[in-house]
Amino acid sequence: MIGEAHLRLGGERFVSGAGRFVDDVRVPGLLHAAVLRSPHAHARLVSIDAKRARDLRGVHAVLTAADVPAIAIIPNRVPAPKGTDCYLQPAIARDVVRFVGEPVALVVADDPYVARDALDQIDVVYQPLPACASTTEALGPGAARLFSETDSNNVATITMRVGDADQALAGAALVLRERFTYPRQTAAALETRGLVALPPDPRGGELHLIGSTKCIHINRTILAPIFGIPLGALRLTEVDVGGGFGVRGELYPEDILVPLAAMKLGRPVKWIESRRENLMAANHAREVAYEIEIGFDAAGRILGMRTVIHADIGAYVRTAALVPAEFGAALLPGPYRVPNYACDLWSVVTNKTPAGTLRSPGRPECNFVRERLLDRAAARLRIDPADLRRRNLIRPDEMPYDCGTKSLGASTVYDSGDFPALFDELLRRLDYARARAEQAAVNARPSGPRRGIGLAVYVEKTGLGPFETTQVEARPDGTFVVDTGASSMGPGLETVLAQILGEALGIPTVRFNVRHADTAAVESGVGTYGSRGTVTAGNAAHLAAAKLVAEARQRAAERWGVPEGDVTYAHGALEARGQRVTLAELARERRLAAGASFEVAKVTYAGCAAAVVVDVDPETGAVTLRRVVVGADVGRAVNPALVDGQLVGGVAFGIGNTLHESLAYDADGQLLSSTLMDYALPTAADIPPVDGFYQEVRATTNPLGLRGLGECGNPGLGAATANAVCDAFTPRRSVDHGAALDAGACLPGRSVSALGHARSLGRLTIRAASEQDSINGQ
Template sequence: MSVVEEGRTYIGASVPRKEDATLLTGQGRFVENLTAPGMMHLAVVRSPFAHAEITEVDLSQVRAAKGVVAAYSGAELADEWAGPLPCAWPVTEDIKIPDHFPLASDRARYVGDGVAVVLAESRAAAKDAAELASISYEPLESVTDVALAARPGAPLVHESLDTNESYTWAMSAGEVDTVFGEADVVVKERYRQQRLVPNAIEPRGVLVEPVASTGELTLTSSTQVPHILRTTLSGVLGMPEAKLRVIAPDVGGGFGSKLDVYAEEALCLALARKLGRPVKWVEERSEAFLATIHGRDVLQEIELAATSEGKITGVRARLTASMGAYLQLATPGIPLLGAWLYGGCYEMEAYDFSCTGVFTNTTPTDAYRGAGRPESNYAIERTVDALAREVGKDPVDVRRLNFIKEFPATIVSGLEIDSGDFEGALDRGLELLDYEDFRREQAARRASGDPKQLGVGFSTYVEMCGLAPSRILGALRYGAGGWEAATVRILPTGTVQIMSGATPHGQSHATTFSQIVADELGVDVDSVEYFSGDTAVVPQGMDTYGSRSLAVGGIALHQAAGKIVDKARLIAAHQLEVSPDDFEYEGGRFTVKGTDRSMTVTETAFHAWTAHNLPDGMEPGLEGASVYDPPNFSWPGGCHIAVAEVDTETGDARVIRYIAVDDVGNVINPAVVAGQVHGGITQGVAQALYEEAVYDSEGNLVNGSLTGYLVPSAAEVPSYEVDHVVAASPTNPLGVKGVGETGTIASTPAVVNAVVDALAHLGVTEIEMPTSPERVWRAIEEAKR
């Protein structure tokens, strides 16, 4: 779908990724590849108990072990911290935020909670010595299930709070009680968003290098958020921000799990400061299952009010969300990122939402791809199917009846969707599917009693991304703004330097940002040099999450480049002795109207650098900087259709066909977009069919490895059919929306709707996620009774 508009060279073209040559030949530099003279290796001793009093920490054998430099308990490091690890999102005035220090010193509150550290000359020595730690625990009652934790009398995760409830956040719009009271039908469904483990392909890693003479520390971390780390960790460590430099080197994915401020980052900083030597910690995969945040783990109750025709009039949603044992950076706010979207892409008049955050003795939850919006879209898209069953209509017809069709549209929850084409996406999806043909084949299989049955599932969705207008974040009590900063500079040789505070961890920023600036300035994409991920090089930024890099960071770059064009116009006019208004500008060249006299932006850069002959009062150099704060969220949407084949005897459910028609606004690089869509869909299929973090009654994570935690591979999914409709965003000058999370948000309910549809003739209406073969088998058996 390469669409390059006239006057452009790169925007809309599948420009090969600048990142690939380095990464695909194994020459990337990840934290694990880095070393520093005199470096020590850190190992963290973690609690094997879900909840326990720490009665004694004896590290004498650890300290005596070969190669060990030092070892500390939580209590021994207590003086290192000027404050606890940050929670930046106190969503309500009365939210309960328990202190969370990098090591537990009195109580361990989940399996994996750090209780001591070992520093040794090699990683192997650190791991060997960590096994010698003698820590006495007094086990306490624990609770990992969020429903149980919310009950009165449940074991308390934080005794001093006297409750497991962290907060309750609510909003309401319209005459909710009246609408529900007068509704012809009310469908009520309950869903469980199982706990998921993000599993970035590169686990986390940290290297801290101290400069003894100045007290400066350089933190290199596998992170999405170097700027947030600098702001917050200087506070945790009690040091001026000026003394802390943060670098995100090549980062192997994050999915939100590296949008956080972690204990190990603070520990490596404190220990490097204390001992005056570099400290390195690299997470093991099995450690990552415990020590890196988890996603989802939310119980949902949703009610739809509707007419007997299936016209939706109102929605109510009640959430109980597991926080885990502590509040990490954005933990309380994550389920609320879906708070406005439980009405989906449908018109209605009444809206009621509340969410209660509850502590459990588990790894803390936080952002995981889609963050709050996969949950909301799942609830509404599953429930629209339930409504279709209730009123005896085709799920497609019920969706069509309820779509928002006019834009901009102020939705019932109060936000404004700037653009969309839900019906166009649905139509295109149905055409690709050949819906009637599918229903015929489905009917034939049912008639023949084939053990393998077919089902189709729809998910028509809208999401809010491009986080975020700072004023709205402020209203939500989020602790920072949602802007992004950019600088563009042209050197005398014609090289263009671009700097963005959006920090990539696999999204192709170097390529797509270069495309935007190259087109604006009319230069070759390869002459654009991209800088990011180092606070000494790009001091200002808000980093990468929430599908914001293009819709916020890309616009900042576009504006910064525009400022260069404005200045270059003045220089060119001065050089050519014409008025700036006499120019036409296209493809990086100012041409005096009606003549062949012209000058390129690059040529003006040379004049700006020599500064021999600039307009009076003009500063030398050709540089533009911009900080862009989006006036609205961006609103991708579309239609995803899954076809599932379900073996009614074994319970095996597979996606055999998948169609995605997305509106992500204007596309900068179709190949990059396709990559995001494919990966996102697979991650959503994973939630529908495969992945679930399972705790046992003692609070142990039972399947904390890639053997037991089923991340699907390419072998488990079909080739996806990916198409687009374009309703360009009127909110920003590039008309872009963002694509990082669409696949994950859209796909999960499409798949589960398809699995349920395959078994509809047997009376099955609901299967809990993941729809494992055993759950499918049991649902069929249950329906038989």
């Protein structure tokens, strides 16, 4: 059953409107919460007077810092450098607010309208403080410290060294120097965040939190001590999710404040986030600046790379704030041989919404930087961009390949793969030679749009550890119930696990009921992030199936009084010496279940590639995508239909990141794009024909040979699109690459102001700083 394009299990619930999301949860006596948020980017909290709000009819409680325990602080979810604890976020502002949108108070009322009205009745006196709205300001001389007890706004400097980059660059035939920036973005999922907290019964019971979270067991471990209750007295249950993308499901202040209110009042409390709150308070991501140099020999082979990265992580180190830029720094060499590499990564706090993970954290940024440099080098060396990449791609015979970098303490080692074959298939599907001929014909016209072709090859980090659990139980009616610590964020985890179990047990996929994650059903687990669900929960399911069969064989042998070795199993039935019993019959006698945990010894990496064909209007700078080809090495395609859906969905997400989305702030730290009128998202009309394909080179890091896929479609789109836009204005035989784009979102507005100058130079310029390059000896 692995390899079949099985229909998505449970899909009929969604198309018929029967999904159950957080706002669909209804319980008796339900109250509603609203959050008062800071209007200032940086200010001292002088006083808070909530009397008028508390006196409002229908208001049951107003929580401020005085009502929240001091230990209510959001910790790092992953290992972080020493000293980062000074930069953690409290669940509610204490003494100082550090970004627009930071929670200052929580109101609980009979309905959400009264709760929101009550926010206006809370009197808060702020004393504004100087704001740092950029890393340049935050690191400048005399910059205001966001945290008075620290000596710098730079939380940590992470260094990576491979070989001798200085020496390599000194001896290079070509050295390119550039400054690249990538804009601030967020997930903007269809469903905003929300939570329902059910207090324990006064006579004894559990505090039950219902909502979507990607790490229910991790969050339970963090929350129970804050609430002062045993771990077993806290239950977290996931419901349907309207989009996760890494932002949804992290631990946020509301995940602490809403349960505290429910415990205080002894009544269930619901909180549903508004879209404006979502854009200003849910995790932001991506904003970085790269100062980089790369050196090549005369044949176009990469000799070395040296970079300084400044990551804008916002006002606090929240859950996994340092992870994205570190991932990007570790994967900046990508699928290429980079024998010498030096990187200094600075993670800087500013008076903006805290940053965290977003689909493929750190990789769209590093891919954009590297792939733009490769196209620039190809032009300088008069080598076709595809040929330059071929000369540098890591070969299969070089696997396993150690890049020499690390992230979260783990070495970046590609266990297996065939990057050249993947890239060749991309070019074949694009029909590269024909596409170039068509481009030449279009660009030979005296007027009209200019056509460009862009390429990108990159590596995705998948199957992250440390472990995952899956349990399977045979039921008397012949069905199976499956529980896992991995959360279902929408891509079809239920179907994938059912197919893996179906193949292992010889049982039709439709007989497996894969339930939403619930700490009451699975004692331990990790969750869903980093393209890990299929790899980790899938292998755990495979192990659990083997244990279930072993348990059934033992019971059958005891039942018949025969050696266990004589009992055979196939398709849900056991046989020995003419006797037969089914798993369902054994389950009728007593519970038949097994669970397993898959330990992740090594991260699994997936090779990916993307090609984009664009037309650019030279009068307006408008970019029209004509075609996208994207491919990934999935190890084994458990469900080809879901693979295709993930790739196409990833492309759509990447198009939004590339052509539309940017969270803008003014100099005072005020968010300027706090509605969907300002934070533009892609529509169906923006998505061109997408040719998705997959490669199957089995991973050696797990028994099933799987690689994750959830983040393969989007992280190369920005690089390939930027290359295509620049290529549209580049004479094919010119050593000057014409258009020079150094910002990670190809927003048409960035080009409009430069078009007049571009025409006079015969080039489109979409950039803020001059690119410098040098050819040694010239």
